[in-house]
Amino acid sequence: MDEQELMSRVKEGDEAAFARIVSLYKDRIVNFLYQMTGDYEKAVDLSQETFMRVYFKADKYKPVAAFSSWVYTIASNLAKTDFKRRNRSVTIPLDDVQNDLKAGSFSEGAADSGLARNLRQALDNLSPRYRLPVILKDVEGYSQEEIAAIIKKPVGTVKARISRGRHMLKKYLEKAVSGNEALSLAKEYENGRA
């Protein structure tokens, strides 16, 4: 059963179809919101809210675009709203961001290294305006057209924000760390990505 069919069942109040959708998307949405917020508990909470909206706003879904785009639109709107509400911008001074190889993180798979922590902090310092398209592109692997559909902006704007976001990220990393690992990472960022 594909996602469109699942959604048509959810519209009729089928909770089993809804549970299937949750099962399919839970990890992707939690990860996306974690990258957006930098707070795992908050990400889990916002993910639950995302799925509640999927269920209660199911009748608003039009199968003209990919279902995943619609879910990510809801999730990114919630992340933006949460950001505004908290107006947190943790604003870690760049001088305070040190390369700590003993740092821990929620990350799985990748090395739980200072490099990951520096990346996390650099990402947190990035404005949501740029963070959202960069994460959708570089973490979630969406195309620029798909990102344009998710954040409801022209493709040109998306391209510009991704480029600018990456540039800012690179600058943060360059400033934040002095080790060879981070410098090579910054170079990789500059050269490896079009």
Place this chain on the structure above:
Amino acid sequence: MEELSPLEKLGRVKAPPDFERRVMDRLAHLKRTKAPAALFGLRLSLAGGLTALLICFLLVNVFVLQKPGTLADRNRGLAPARSVVTSAPAGQVIPVMESMNYSQEVRGLAADPKAIYILENVSYETYPGIQY
């Protein structure tokens, strides 16, 4: 050639093991609370609509629709000016479209000292010489 993404070094997190159960619990809770809330909202909007209609009705009656007023009111300047015709072109018959309540006239002027009006029906025919 596939591009390398430094952000992949962040690693990915997964949903907690009981995530689905928590979502379904939350859904059940919201379903229980949303239905009465929606009903309450419907009732509230209906009550608001009716109240607005009532207010409109009262405003129209008080400020827009005026009573024609009695003859005494007109003489005192209390009746609407538009009901008083002061002049008309010669030879033109002006129909007077005003209902008169004589009982109110008598009652209204009864407050004046020493004024008694006796109304007597003198004829059932209309004299054609008199034109209003």
